[in-house]
Amino acid sequence: MTPPAEITAPLDATLLxxxxxxxxxxxxxxxxxxxxxxxxxxxxLYRGWLRHNPLPQAPGRDYLVLSKGHGVxxxxxxMYALGWLGxxxxxxxxxxxxxxxxxxxxxxxxxEVTSGSLGHGLSVGVGLAxxxxxxxxxxxxxxxxxxxxxxxxxIWEALMFAAHQRLDNLVLIxxxxxxxxxGSTAEVLDMGDLAAKLRAFGYDTRDVDGHDELALDAxxxxxxxxxxRPKALVAxxxxxxxxxxxxxxxxWHYTRLDxxxxxxxxxxxxxxxxSAPGARAPAEPEEDIQS
Amino acid sequence: xxxxxxxxxxRLAQADPNVVLLTGDHGYAxxxxxxxxxxxxxxxxxxxxxxxxxxxxxxxxxGLRPIVYGLSAFVPIRVLEQIKxxxxxxxxxxxxxGDGAGVVYSALxxxxxxxxxxxxxRALPSIQILSPADAYELKACMTLAYETAGxxxxxxxxxxxxxxxxxxxxxxxxxxLNLRAGQGPLAFLATGSMVKTALKVADDFPGAAVWSVxxxxxxxxxxxxxxxxxxxxxxxxxxxxxxxxxxxxxxxIVSTHAxxxxxxxxxxxxxxxxxxxxxxxxxxxRLTADDVQAQVEAFLGRLTPVSS
Numbered sequence: 001m002t003p004p005a006e007i008t009a010p011l012d013a014t015l016l017x018x019x020x021x022x023x024x025x026x027x028x029x030x031x032x033x034x035x036x037x038x039x040x041x042x043x044x045l046y047r048g049w050l051r052h053n054p055l056p057q058a059p060g061r062d063y064l065v066l067s068k069g070h071g072v073x074x075x076x077x078x079m080y081a082l083g084w085l086g087x088x089x090x091x092x093x094x095x096x097x098x099x100x101x102x103x104x105x106x107x108x109x110x111x112e113v114t115s116g117s118l119g120h121g122l123s124v125g126v127g128l129a130x131x132x133x134x135x136x137x138x139x140x141x142x143x144x145x146x147x148x149x150x151x152x153x154x155i156w157e158a159l160m161f162a163a164h165q166r167l168d169n170l171v172l173i174x175x176x177x178x179x180x181x182x183g184s185t186a187e188v189l190d191m192g193d194l195a196a197k198l199r200a201f202g203y204d205t206r207d208v209d210g211h212d213e214l215a216l217d218a219x220x221x222x223x224x225x226x227x228x229r230p231k232a233l234v235a236x237x238x239x240x241x242x243x244x245x246x247x248x249x250x251x252w253h254y255t256r257l258d259x260x261x262x263x264x265x266x267x268x269x270x271x272x273x274x275s276a277p278g279a280r281a282p283a284e285p286e287e288d289i290q291s
Numbered sequence: 292x293x294x295x296x297x298x299x300x301x302r303l304a305q306a307d308p309n310v311v312l313l314t315g316d317h318g319y320a321x322x323x324x325x326x327x328x329x330x331x332x333x334x335x336x337x338x339x340x341x342x343x344x345x346x347x348x349x350x351x352x353x354g355l356r357p358i359v360y361g362l363s364a365f366v367p368i369r370v371l372e373q374i375k376x377x378x379x380x381x382x383x384x385x386x387x388x389g390d391g392a393g394v395v396y397s398a399l400x401x402x403x404x405x406x407x408x409x410x411x412x413r414a415l416p417s418i419q420i421l422s423p424a425d426a427y428e429l430k431a432c433m434t435l436a437y438e439t440a441g442x443x444x445x446x447x448x449x450x451x452x453x454x455x456x457x458x459x460x461x462x463x464x465x466x467x468l469n470l471r472a473g474q475g476p477l478a479f480l481a482t483g484s485m486v487k488t489a490l491k492v493a494d495d496f497p498g499a500a501v502w503s504v505x506x507x508x509x510x511x512x513x514x515x516x517x518x519x520x521x522x523x524x525x526x527x528x529x530x531x532x533x534x535x536x537x538x539x540x541x542x543x544i545v546s547t548h549a550x551x552x553x554x555x556x557x558x559x560x561x562x563x564x565x566x567x568x569x570x571x572x573x574x575x576x577r578l579t580a581d582d583v584q585a586q587v588e589a590f591l592g593r594l595t596p597v598s599s
Contacts, residue, residue, distance in 0.1 A: 106381055114376050123342040124377055127349015135353065157339030161346065164337075
């Protein structure tokens, strides 16, 4: 596939993670680690692949369906970087009367589906892709699904259906971070070789390092348009990627940040503006993040 | 009534190319004609109902008009959460046609019987529940459902009981339809498969009025309260649990607006114990005309004597 050329939004993974931390601390939320595993995936999609021209609900946009709704803070971070959310949205996360919830919610412009009850978003995304086919709009649907979520029967129903309907405008991205709520995927319900399963289901499938943005772009670029096959990337990721105390530690599915862990986390994610040419400078100094 | 359903589907699909019929691998023969004349608007989603409803939500979000067909044991019950989150929460115009409601699948056991579907859906915000009694009501319900901007559940029960109306009708959301006027102490309100039974039973209660209630949700509070004020006992008859269905809806309204005795006749709080024909299971659940009459008389016998 070729990326739409007109969209180039700079999204720096470190800044996105810092935005997640800012929200998570403000709202005293869980689900930090599962947001961190999809940061590069979302950054690559928003930067180079999703046509949104430039508003979140623009007609004809490509769809980004976050089926693993627990990672929504990563998407909020992208939406903040794109200017769709403001500083108040991040700093008042979970405050009374605010609109950003802890799971993907279709009432928020920019979020396409209500998910978090797992196994819903992909089917809705498949419906969006099917509608695009029937209406010949040329839209693609990118659906990010967790490897734990792949336990859901409805996911496999969606996979079968999309392949049967020849939805080559569907791009499934599995966030294979190896963990789900109660433990590792190997411990809870071993899914085996997901790429092999997806190939067997008729998907043009690539394994890819889900934190290597160049590799993600390259993998998306090798998928062929209009060959009748849905696409799939099995993005191998690390839950809690980027923080020494969070990586591979499933406690951080549930743990909340305190002042100490926030300071440590921010220390491990230093701002390097030169690494993000054109990136939006952090709007708030660190002490505000800690407030 | 199934012929009317099939014809209505074709009429809607031919009038609006955005109509898409999805079935969870059900409807053998029922959709032959639809597939012949509207092939591009037919999708068999396979035995994968959860996905089918999510897909329907996506189609509706993109401006299409999906009609989801399934057995009422599966649509809505198996996919209740998909209906709640994917469809109702966004108030998407998806029509769910649940076939074989009640104990129609008498021999297939409880997995294929649905006597809780109305109760489950009544508590979901934004969905309407329609329950036609005959082919005329079904056609009117299909039209109303298509013209509704949000989700609609069309509950289709036993289909071959014959008509209760004698001419085409139009239906407004919440409307109750008078089938027999009467000033006696009793008024029957029945829905779906039980309307015909209610008409028969009412013969034995002089002056009893009979109303058909094809729109269970919304249900006009003014209309029900008006019926309640004109009678002393409301008898509600439905092929559905006595918990949470039309009887409960009526009782909720009159308890607020016009306190009246409500005799709720339906499936008691239990599954079918036995297998058998439809008529056999209706006997088991005491929903034949004779059984309904006996239940009404027993109810009246327990009341403080009704003032004359």
